[in-house]
Amino acid sequence: MGNKLSVSNLLGIKYLNESDINLIFETARNFKEVINRKIKKVPSLRDITIANLFFEDSTRTKISFELAQKRLSADVINFSSSSSSISKGETLSDTVNNILSMKVDMVILRHPSPGASVFLANNIDSCIVNAGDGCHEHPTQALLDSFTLNEKLSQLNGKKIIIVGDILHSRVALSNIFVFKKLGAEVKVCGPKSLIPKFIKNLGVDYEPNLEKALNWCDVASMLRVQNERMSQSYFPSTREYAKEYGLDKEKLLKLDKKIIITHPGPINRGVELSSDVIDSGKTVILDQVENGVAIRMAVMYLLASRL
């Protein structure tokens, strides 16, 4: 494990190496201890200003980033596209350059277009953290997912992970595939064939069409949300049919003769990918993921800011 990141922006898991990921985990473990203290704030980033640019709706990620920034004592400005000059026709790089000229040190970017953060990193001189770009990557989500699994399983090397659901539209799926593979896990995807990318095998990932078989194979089931907002056409006959075939419910879990870990990045479509009895049974690690999200984002911003 090195003592600094090999990158100066966090654009995707694709650009990180295993040593970077372990450094982020190690730092996040220390921050997790900090945020469980009575006084949860540290002064590390007190002279850093961070802009949260959210061009797309977000609850968890936005709150998590903002909380992480405040815990690190950074100055924070929030921007959402609905109440901005984007509606007047300003381009992305113009908007960001204007914000940066107000002496902002780091930009957290959520954008509906795949590659938006890479485009920005190529065109402006600032530190960029990708908080989700279209169907491309969502690196901090993948880091917090793998950090949570690492805590539960002590390591991911050799573990079997099934990612279930809308792989085609999911940035979490792609980032998770990268991070799980880099940490040595075996990954399969499961879901309706219409929601599986054609060249998924090129990522070193197998496709398993049957959820019951997939569950019997895996140590971890990573359930994804069906991204209705990104679908321009119907990819499966009905939500009821999807839930029956690919939704995880108590019945399917009871058939298993082993314990598996269930993750979900949120927000959940209750009754579609996960049934309410599974969510409320306490058998998932969804809330651990949310808690770890703050620590992971603190670690990412701390490590990137130290390179500024």
Add this chain to the structure above:
Amino acid sequence: MSVDLNRKILDASKLTLILDRLASQLFENHNDFSNTVIIGIQPRGKILSKKIKSLLEINFGIKNIKLGFLDITFFRDDFGREKKVLNANKTSIDFIIENKTVVLIDDVLYTGRSVTAALSALQTFGRPSKVELLSLIDRRFSRHLPIQPDYCGSQVDAINDQRVMVKWKETDGEDSVYLYIKNNGK
């Protein structure tokens, strides 16, 4: 003429004497440690604080001394100013320090900035009634801040290019203290 500036300033036998003395001084002031806790500053104060605790137990029969380790990385004032990234160590303080006397332990007191960061970090665990500082080595005349140790093993006068390295058998193979020129071996 060349002068060898890498030299051993304390050996194992002298260190043993010093540690015994420091433990005695702590015992004199804190008696049974019922209202006092020991906190080693990570990373280099950890071993020293463990040694002091075990000496208090062996030499004076004190039991149940509370010992914690405090990492100060996130509270340092040189974030982003040094070229190297500051990597954190584990903090483990599983007791309350509210209204307790805290003895902070570190191996070398140099500019006083680590101790200042430790005082800030300590506040996140409560409000101690009193904080004392124990340093094995006090590099007097090098302070940037008005910090002085309450218990001091040995005072060293060194120029700014020199570094003091405390070595422990457990991690470095020998109990000793060296004075050396920065970027020059040892």
